[in-house]
Amino acid sequence: EPEVTQTPSHQVTQMGQEVILRCVPISNHLYFYWYRQILGQKVEFLVSFYNNEISEKSEIFDDQFSVERPDGSNFTLKIRSTKLEDSAMYFCASSGMDRSYYEQYFGPGTRLTVT
Amino acid sequence: GQQLNQSPQSMFIQEGEDVSMNCTSSSIFNTWLWYKQDPGEGPVLLIALYKAGELTSNGRLTAQFGITRKDSFLNISASIPSDVGIYFCAGQGSGGGADGLTFGKGTHLIIQP
Secondary structure (H helix, E strand, C coil): CCCCCEECCCEEEECCCCEEEEEEECCCCCCCEEEEEEECCEEEEEEEEEEEEEEECCCCCCEEEECCCCCCCCCCEEECCCCCCCEEEEEEEEEECCHHHHCCCCCCCCEECCC | CCEEEECCEEEEEEECCCCCEEEECCCCCCCEEEEEECCCCCCEEEEEEEECCCCEEECEEEEEEEECCCCCEECCCCCCHHEEEEEEEEECCCCCHHCEEEECCCCEEEHHH
């Protein structure tokens, strides 16, 4: 069963540092997403990406965030200057074509801790 | 932004009981999805609903997309210990694959032996 993978599983960083979270979406999928989940809260949408550009972004996704698909398999989320409130689980998701276009499959997440 | 109201917030049931949870929204969604999340893991897709009134099953799980497109419910029959977890509903708007999902706050299912 194909699955979304994410690395690292846990990232600890100091406030003000840059972090890059990595994802490998399911191989034949075309839509890619990042979400975050603050501990004990609901999952929140950050950004969607299609055809090498951002399709939609939420209010959370400000200038400190950027996404990139540097090659044919990886999809990254960069936070330029981390803040304490960026501490959360970050999930990558992907979806495919036809009916599965609507079905977003999530990775296991990266737990980001900003100290 | 769009908000989903998911209830109940938590459920304490006995093994073997049936479970029902639901989501409502003030906005219309074109797609409803139900996910399960175990501690420390990512949400796992359980059921996707595409048409108003649609009733879909996946094993012991049954979900329906409300006629008004503003609500959905998920039923679990004959619960077993591995059903423990947090269940989230999620709605997607008219943009299809490009749209982010709006999630509910989750229903925490706890099964008492």
